[in-house]
Amino acid sequence: MTDCATRPATRLNLVLEASAAGTTEGVAACERFLVQHGVALRARLRTALVLEEALMNIARHGHASGGHHHTRVTLEVHADGLELGLVDDGAPFDPLAVVLPERPTSLEDALPGGLGVPFMRRFSRRMHYERVSGCNHLTMWLDLS
Amino acid sequence: MEVHVEDAGVAVAVRLSGRLDTNGVDAIENRFLASTVAGGRDAIVDLSGVDLITSMGVRMLIGAARAMGQRKTKLVLFGAQDFVREVLETSAVDAIIALAGNEAEALAIVRH
Numbered sequence: 702m703t704d705c706a707t708r709p710a711t712r713l714n715l716v717l718e719a720s721a722a723g724t725t726e727g728v729a730a731c732e733r734f735l736v737q738h739g740v741a742l743r744a745r746l747r748t749a750l751v752l753e754e755a756l757m758n759i760a761r762h763g764h765a766s767g768g769h770h771h772t773r774v775t776l777e778v779h780a781d782g783l784e785l786g787l788v789d790d791g792a793p794f795d796p797l798a799v800v801l802p803e804r805p806t807s808l809e810d811a812l813p814g815g816l817g818v819p820f821m822r823r824f825s826r827r828m829h830y831e832r833v834s835g836c837n838h839l840t841m842w843l844d845l846s
Numbered sequence: 847m848e849v850h851v852e853d854a855g856v857a858v859a860v861r862l863s864g865r866l867d868t869n870g871v872d873a874i875e876n877r878f879l880a881s882t883v884a885g886g887r888d889a890i891v892d893l894s895g896v897d898l899i900t901s902m903g904v905r906m907l908i909g910a911a912r913a914m915g916q917r918k919t920k921l922v923l924f925g926a927q928d929f930v931r932e933v934l935e936t937s938a939v940d941a942i943i944a945l946a947g948n949e950a951e952a953l954a955i956v957r958h
Contacts, residue, residue, distance in 0.1 A: 725869050746898050746929050753867055753900045804938040808912045816901035816937050823936045 711738070712777045717756065719763060719770040719789065724756040731776050731785075738778045744845050747824045748776070748783060751841055754817035755787050755796075763791020763837075782826060783843040788836050795830045796821055796839065847873045848895075851881045857888040857922075857956045859949070863895030866903030875906055882921060883913040890952040894925030904937045911943045920944070924952035 713734040717723035728749050735745045756772060764770045775786040796818045805811040822828065825841040832838070847870035850861040860881050864870050882889040891907070893899075911921040924946040926934060934940050946952040 721868055721872075728867070742897075743929060749865075749867070749898055750900055750933065753902075757868060757902075805942055806938075808908065808915055808942050811908050811912070811938070811942055814901070814905065816904055819936060820901060820933065 711779075712775060715774040715776075717772050717774060719756075719760045719772050719791070721757070721760060723772070724753055724760060727756055727772075727774055728753050731774070734776060735778070735783075740778065740783070741846060744783060744843060747843055748785060751821045751824050751843070752785060754820050755839060755841070758794070758796075758817050759787070759789045759791050759837075763789055763794065765792065778845075782845050785841045785843060787839045790836050793832050794837055795832075797828055797830050847871075849874045849877050849881065851877075854890060854949070854953060856953060857890050857920075858882070858885055859890050859892060861892040861895065864897075866896050866899040866906070868900065868902045871902040871906050878906065879910060879913075882910045883917070886917065886919065888920040888922075888956045889914070890922045890924060890946075890949065890956060892925050892949065893923055893930055894927065896930055897927060899930050899933050901937070904934070904939055907939060907943060920956055922946055922952040922955045924949055 713731065715727055715730055717727040731748055731752055732745055735748060759772050770790060773788040777784040799818045801819055802812060802815050821841065826844055827842045829840045830838065847864035847866065852859045858881060860878065914921045922944040925948060926945065934945065944955045946955055
């Protein structure tokens with residue numbers, strides 16, 4: 702049997718419901734895929750964090766009109782890092798254009814939300830966003846170590 | 847995600863283990879708030895068994911600390927692993943909730 706037939710695929714493709722359940726399913730599937738590829742724990746935790754934040758943003762804010770929507774997720778293992786892609790047909794949302802809130806200095810100042818985008822930016826090595834044919838295309842590159 | 851609650855003398859000790867993500871918070875939030883906010887005592891929260899915290903987990907901790915502050919009780923976190931500490935620092939939790947290295951330090955903050 703050839704090596705390419707036995708070696709696990711280096712790209713994972715998922716179609717997930719835009720919901721909390723879809724988020725949980727996606728994070729678990731990506732974790733299994735990364736374990737299969739021997740990716741270090743810290744990189745797996747980083748991936749789980751940014752993926753949950755991105756998917757929950759879409760689930761909560763992407764579809765004001767309701768209905769069932771899906772997000773396409775791809776995850777690739779490269780020699781120099783991980784490439785995580787998300788495509789959704791929700792409202793346009795560029796996480797790179799968001800003005801981050803100031804760091805709170807007291808509990809009274811702390812806002813209950815708004816941490817997803819700061820986490821995605823902090824724990825990605827690089828991000829790219831574009832709106833194509835009515836869909837958000839977000840790609841995040843993550844360190845392997 | 848699991849929660850274990852113990853009496854640590856001057857405070858209640860709440861030990862969390864697992865992932866404090868959307869799923870984890872759904873599973874334990876009611877018990878966590880009952881043990882901390884509703885308990886009416888100072889609380890120390892052991893994060894040494896938590897390997898991941900997301901914005902949902904941070905929101906739960908800030909909500910509990912704020913509610914306890916209004917009741918004049920303290921919430922002190924301790925034992926965060928490196929990655930969890932990095933997430934807490936990114937969200938400025940370390941600036942608004944006491945974050946101790948270990949249980950003895952957490953109890954000292956409560957006594958202070």
